[in-house]
Amino acid sequence: MCKNLNLLTANTILNGKNKWYLIASILFLLGCQPSSNKNSFNPKSSVIPMPTLLEKKEEFFEAKFLNTKDDFKIREFELFKKQLKNYFPKKTIFSKSTSSKNFEIKIDETIDEDASFYELSIGQEFIVVKGGKKGVFYGLQTLFQLIVLNYDSISNSIRLPCLEIKDQNSFEHRGFLMDCCRHFFPLKTIKKYIDLLAIYKMNVLHWHLTEDQGWRIEIDKYPKLNTVGSWREDSTGKYGGFYTKKEIREIVKYAKERYIEVIPEIELPGHSQAAIASYPFLSCESKQIQVANSWGVFKDIYCAGNDSVFIFLEDIFQEITELFPSNRIHIGGDEAPKFRWENCEKCQKRMAQENLKDEHELQSYFIERIAKDLEKKNKSIIGWDEIIESKINSDVTIQSWRGFSGGIQAVKEGKKTIMSPTSHCYFDYDINSIDLEKVYTFNPIPSEIDSLESELIIGGECNLWSERIPSEKELDRKTFPRLLAMSEVLWTYRKDKFENFQNRVEDHYPVLSRLDVDYGIESSPVRLSSKINNRKIKAVVNSKIKNLEFTYQWNNEEAKPIKKNGEIEIPKSGKLTLQAYKNGKKYGDQKVEKFAVHLGLNSNIDYQYMYSLSYQAEGLSSLINGRLGSLDFKDGQWQGFSGKNLDVILSLDSLTSINKVSMNFYQYINSWIVVPSYISIMSSKDSLNWEIIKSVDSIGEIRKRGKFISSISFDSLETDAKYLKIFAKNYGKLPSWHEAAGAESWLFIDEIIVE
Ligand code: ACM
Ligand code: ZN
Numbered sequence: 001m002c003k004n005l006n007l008l009t010a011n012t013i014l015n016g017k018n019k020w021y022l023i024a025s026i027l028f029l030l031g032c033q034p035s036s037n038k039n040s041f042n043p044k045s046s047v048i049p050m051p052t053l054l055e056k057k058e059e060f061f062e063a064k065f066l067n068t069k070d071d072f073k074i075r076e077f078e079l080f081k082k083q084l085k086n087y088f089p090k091k092t093i094f095s096k097s098t099s100s101k102n103f104e105i106k107i108d109e110t111i112d113e114d115a116s117f118y119e120l121s122i123g124q125e126f127i128v129v130k131g132g133k134k135g136v137f138y139g140l141q142t143l144f145q146l147i148v149l150n151y152d153s154i155s156n157s158i159r160l161p162c163l164e165i166k167d168q169n170s171f172e173h174r175g176f177l178m179d180c181c182r183h184f185f186p187l188k189t190i191k192k193y194i195d196l197l198a199i200y201k202m203n204v205l206h207w208h209l210t211e212d213q214g215w216r217i218e219i220d221k222y223p224k225l226n227t228v229g230s231w232r233e234d235s236t237g238k239y240g241g242f243y244t245k246k247e248i249r250e251i252v253k254y255a256k257e258r259y260i261e262v263i264p265e266i267e268l269p270g271h272s273q274a275a276i277a278s279y280p281f282l283s284c285e286s287k288q289i290q291v292a293n294s295w296g297v298f299k300d301i302y303c304a305g306n307d308s309v310f311i312f313l314e315d316i317f318q319e320i321t322e323l324f325p326s327n328r329i330h331i332g333g334d335e336a337p338k339f340r341w342e343n344c345e346k347c348q349k350r351m352a353q354e355n356l357k358d359e360h361e362l363q364s365y366f367i368e369r370i371a372k373d374l375e376k377k378n379k380s381i382i383g384w385d386e387i388i389e390s391k392i393n394s395d396v397t398i399q400s401w402r403g404f405s406g407g408i409q410a411v412k413e414g415k416k417t418i419m420s421p422t423s424h425c426y427f428d429y430d431i432n433s434i435d436l437e438k439v440y441t442f443n444p445i446p447s448e449i450d451s452l453e454s455e456l457i458i459g460g461e462c463n464l465w466s467e468r469i470p471s472e473k474e475l476d477r478k479t480f481p482r483l484l485a486m487s488e489v490l491w492t493y494r495k496d497k498f499e500n501f502q503n504r505v506e507d508h509y510p511v512l513s514r515l516d517v518d519y520g521i522e523s524s525p526v527r528l529s530s531k532i533n534n535r536k537i538k539a540v541v542n543s544k545i546k547n548l549e550f551t552y553q554w555n556n557e558e559a560k561p562i563k564k565n566g567e568i569e570i571p572k573s574g575k576l577t578l579q580a581y582k583n584g585k586k587y588g589d590q591k592v593e594k595f596a597v598h599l600g601l602n603s604n605i606d607y608q609y610m611y612s613l614s615y616q617a618e619g620l621s622s623l624i625n626g627r628l629g630s631l632d633f634k635d636g637q638w639q640g641f642s643g644k645n646l647d648v649i650l651s652l653d654s655l656t657s658i659n660k661v662s663m664n665f666y667q668y669i670n671s672w673i674v675v676p677s678y679i680s681i682m683s684s685k686d687s688l689n690w691e692i693i694k695s696v697d698s699i700g701e702i703r704k705r706g707k708f709i710s711s712i713s714f715d716s717l718e719t720d721a722k723y724l725k726i727f728a729k730n731y732g733k734l735p736s737w738h739e740a741a742g743a744e745s746w747l748f749i750d751e752i753i754v755e
Contacts, residue, residue, distance in 0.1 A: 043161030044149040046504035047142050048484050049201055049491035051120075052170075057162035059124050064157050065095035066103040066127070075257060076133060077105060080140040083195075087148055087514060091156060105140075106130040116201075117168040122146070122160050135168075137259055141199055142167065148511050170493035171444065173418055173459030175204035175263075176483070179466040181211030181274075182295070184241040189472045190251055193479075196515065198258035200487035205255055206330060206461060208265045209243075212273035212292035216242045217264070217323075221315050222279065229278035232291040240291075248323050261326050263382065268313065269302040269366050270336030276300050282309050284344035295467045296670040297740040299337040304366045305346025314373050321377045328397065331370055334384035336363060339741035360390040368394050388413065399461065401425075403614065404446045411449055411456045419444040420461040422614070425486070427478050428465040433634045435523035436505070437544065439485035440498050462486045477520035480512055481505050525580035525588035526550060530570075530627060532602045537570040537595060537626045541578065548587060553577040570595045570626070594628040599658065600650055600724075600754030601626050608647035615640025615748070622750070623663075624650065629750035631707050633666050633673065637751075643744035646676070646728040650752060655685060655722045660755040661694075662713035663726070666748035667704065669738070674745040675699050675710045676728035683721035690725060693717055702731065726752055 045056050071077070084093045102125060111117060111132035118131035118139035129139035142165060150159050176197055178190065194205060209217045215229035231240035243251070255262045276283045277291045284303040292298055302309050320329065338359035341347040347362060356362050364387070371381050371394035382397040385406025397416040400407030407417040419425070424442035426434060444460040462483065469475050484505055488495060495501070505522070512519050527542040541550055541562055550566070553559040555574045562568065568576065573596045580587045603624050611617075617639040618625055629637035665675040680695035694714040731745040 041152070041159060043159065044507055045146065045161050045163060046149060046507040047145050047165075048501075048504055048508060049488035050496055050501075050504070051142065051165045051167035052492060053164075053166040055164045057164075059162040061102075061122050061124055061127065061160040061162055062157055063102055065097070066093055066158060067095050067097060067101050068103050069096060069101040071096070072105045074105070074107065074133065074136070076137040076140060079137075079257065080144060083144055083199075084147065087144075088151070091151075093147070093158065102126050104128045105136055107136060108132060111135060115168070118142075118165075120163075120165040120167070122162050122164075124162060127160070134259055137198075138167070138201055139165075141201060144199065145511070148514070149507055169201070169203075169491050171457075171459035171490045173204055173461070174202045174487065174490040175206050175418065175420070175459065175461030176202055176479075177206040177208060177265075177420070177461055177463040177465075179208040179211070179464060179469075180216050180243075181208055181214045182466040183470050184214065184216065184239075185466075185472065185475070187243075187247055187251065189475070191254055192472075192516065193475075194251070194255050194258055194260055196483070196517065197260055199515075200483060201491050202483070202487055203260055204459075204461070205260050205262045206265060206463075207251075207262055208267075208465075210265070210267050210275065211271050212298045213295075214240050214242075214291060215274040215278065217248065217266075217320070218242055218244045219316060219319055220245075221319065222312070224278040225275060227278075229274040229291060232274075232293045234293040245319075245323060252324060256325070261328075262324060263326050263328050263330050264320055264324050265330035265332055266316065266320060267332030267334075268370065269304060269363065270297070270334065271332055272302050273298045273300055276302075279312070281306070282312060284340040284347060294670065297335045297337060297672075297743070299339045299739055299741045301336050301340060302366075303344060303346055304341055304362050305344060305348070305350040310369055310373075313370060317370075317374060317377060317379075321374070321379055327379055328382055329374055329379045330382040330399070331367065331374075332384060333363070333367055333387035334401070335740070336386070337740045337742055338363075339736065342742065358390075363387070364390040364392050367392060367396070371396060382418065385410070388415070397458070401463070407457065408446055408448050411453045415456065417457050418459055418461055419457060420463055425460060425462045426465070427462045427482050428467070428469060430524075430632065430634065431521055432524045432632070432636070434482070435544070436481055436485050436502070437498055437523065439482045440489065440495065440501060442486070442489050444489070460486070460490055473518050476518040480517050480519035481508070481522055484508060521545075521588055524591070526578045526591045528576075528578070528591070528593060528627075530625060531567075532626065535597070535599070535601045537597060537601070539568045539570055539576060539593075539595075541566050541568070543580065545580075545582075545587075547582065549581045551579050551581070570597060572597050592630070594630070595626050596628055596751055596753045597626055598753045598755050599656055600624050600652065600752055603653065603754075604651040606649045606651075609641065609644045611639045612642050612746075615746075617750070623648070623752045626751070629664065629666065629709070629748075631709065633668060633671070633707070633748055638666055638748045639750065640673070641730060641747045641749075643730060643732075644747070645730050646726065646747055646749055648726050648752075649687070650724045650726070650754070651687070652722050652724070652754070655720055656754075658683070658717050658719050658721055658724070658754060660713065660715050660717060660753075661724065661726075662711060662753045662755075663728075664750050665699070665710045665712065665728070666707075666750075667702075667710060668707040669702070669705060672734060672740060672743055672745050673748050674702060674731040674734075676747055677731050678727075678729040679712060680727045681714055682725040682727075683717075683719050684723040684725070685721060687723045690723075693719055702735070703737075724752075724754065 115132050118135035120139045121128045152159050215225045219225045226242050230242040252262050274291045280286050280288050283300045341359045367387050385400045398410035399418045403421050410417045445454045523544045529540045531538045550562050551559040552562050575594050578591045622639050667675045682690040682692050684690045730747045734743050
């Protein structure tokens with residue numbers, strides 16, 4: 001966090017009392033009638049991210065042109081002019097006419113060039129932007145927003161609320177990860193995003209350039225990385241591409257002019273299948289493999305026992321460091337299955353020679369060796385939180401993605417940290433799991449961190465992994481409006497009320513449209529909660545979005561209207577379909593949810609092993625709430641256990657005659673979710689004496705690809721019980737043929753249906 005905030009002690013909006021209407025009325029009475037549009041002028045100060053200090057006055061500035069008289073010979077001003085020209089192609093914003101000057105940029109030489117601090121003062125007759133060069137750049141971005149939010153296109157005049165802003169960043173690292181590997185984006189898209197990042201005061205483009213599915217950067221010394229590694233064969237034919245060195249330089253320069261640092265990510269030792277497909281000697285087995293054409297984690301990774309691999313990587317980093325002026329390089333380090341290393345003579349020999357106790361230490365050896373090479377090249381490294389699973393001595397920055405815990409550990413070890421937990425920062429996730437409000441509640445500084453340690457948390461990033469982002473349109477829908485929340489969290493930190501923020505976001509939609517952003521929705525339009533009473537379920541329709549109407553349809557019956565907070569009785573097992581409407585038009589996708597009405601609803605449940613905090617669904621009520629998980633395993637109903645068995649006891653209200661027990665398991669082998677290998681149910685009348693009533697060995701087909709739900713049902717039980725013990729054995733480590741062989745598998749279950 002920035003330490004100089006003593007300058008700006010409060011994050012306050014001092015709204016002047018709105019006397020404009022009073023002034024307008026007086027002018028009217030004096031016979032000096034303002035034009036009707038003036039009457040309705042309600043100046044907006046909805047800047048995002050909200051400035052640290054903003055004092056709004058009741059007066060306003062109005063002029064036909066920003067009259068600069070003499071030009072300011074600085075790039076920041078040229079860019080600002082270009083921005084306005086692009087936004088208002090048919091209008092003239094600047095003039096050098098003889099009329100008096102009304103706009104001034106003051107570069108304060110006493111302010112550090114790298115300081116983001118700026119002051120913006122808008123008076124009735126005059127606008128001043130003041131700061132160091134960088135500060136002036138940010139001040140002009142704020143002014144850009146104010147101009148586009150308030151421009152009066154009827155009178156063709158620039159109207160602005162009078163105000164005083166003093167502003168500076170809270171976090172120094174405000175990042176956006178763009179994955180150009182899973183899907184390849186043209187330079188035009190990258191430049192559009194750099195422009196957008198600048199407007200919203202983000203300052204890091206984390207450019208993910210190498211992956212299993214494609215190597216995306218030109219390398220002279222190893223041309224096959226581009227002739228082979230940049231292309232994959234998939235159902236659409238040959239897919240891929242790479243950025244030439246000239247293009248990379250162009251992007252780096254374009255970004256730098258907008259105060260955005262481009263940090264390349266060159267993944268190692270995992271996520272390297274495209275490199276291995278180009279040069280098979282890089283892997284433990286040295287076998288020819290293909291550039292990956294599916295999504296997941298792959299077990300063929302760089303061999304840690306072969307010195308040629310390190311020579312290759314040192315050569316790569318030589319070319320990379322010549323292209324990127326940033327003093328930081330991201331080296332990945334995430335999701336590297338250790339299976340090949342465990343079975344490789346060279347890797348095992350390295351471990352013996354270096355006295356490394358396991359493959360995690362071998363990974364640290366790998367990272368340290370790369371860090372040392374990069375240190376010689378005057379670069380420090382950033383790596384995902386896996387790189388501190390084993391001790392690492394080099395000066396590394398940790399990017400925490402598997403929750404906050406990796407970041408907390410890193411900070412406790414004195415390492416700089418960037419927070420980007422999947423819970424708040426993965427914008428590739430569906431809006432159902434991370435909506436605008438969720439992003440707005442993101443606090444990069446967890447409560448476990450004291451104020452001194454918090455200095456090590458340099459900021460956060462939102463990540464746009466592109467497996468399911470094949471186009472710029474989808475990138476827009478996933479990024480916006482969530483990026484606005486991230487920008488405010490990272491720039492302003494001490495935040496506005498969400499409702500106020502939401503109102504400001506509303507003001508930005510027309511701006512985003514004009515900036516060619518095909519933004520998505522703020523949250524899923526329909527949410528359901530449920531109540532259970534006397535084994536009867538009532539579904540309740542909720543929404544965080546204002547002014548929507550809804551319909552619901554039970555099974556194939558006719559759709560009926562329902563209001564927000566309306567309740568729907570679920571009479572028996574079946575399917576409910578909901579649709580939201582805005583102004584009579586469908587808003588968002590249908591929501592379909594299946595229900596099971598059964599004897600176990602709301603029974604008591606005890607867990608031998610707790611579910612994972614990342615997949616807790618609805619917690620203790622989740623498996624007995626009558627709501628069934630869908631094919632989206634992040635829908636909030638599926639409960640997940642990593643490497644652990646499901647072992648629960650259901651206590652029913654009373655001794656019950658039970659005929660059937662069924663349950664749903666999920667399999668999506670690419671995400672390591674596998675149906676259990678063994679399931680049993682036991683029953684008891686008193687919770688002391690148990691009898692196994694049924695068991696089944698190995699269900700489902702472990703090799704089956706895709707996402708599917710496997711329902712297992714134990715019929716004809718004819719038992720009287722008050723207690724049921726359900727045991728489902730986790731598959732265990734992923735088998736050798738799996739791309740991520742050796743990793744812990746997940747068991748996902750939803751609902752234990754008792755009939
Ligand atoms: C990651 O999402 N694998 C860093
Ligand atoms: Zn090896």
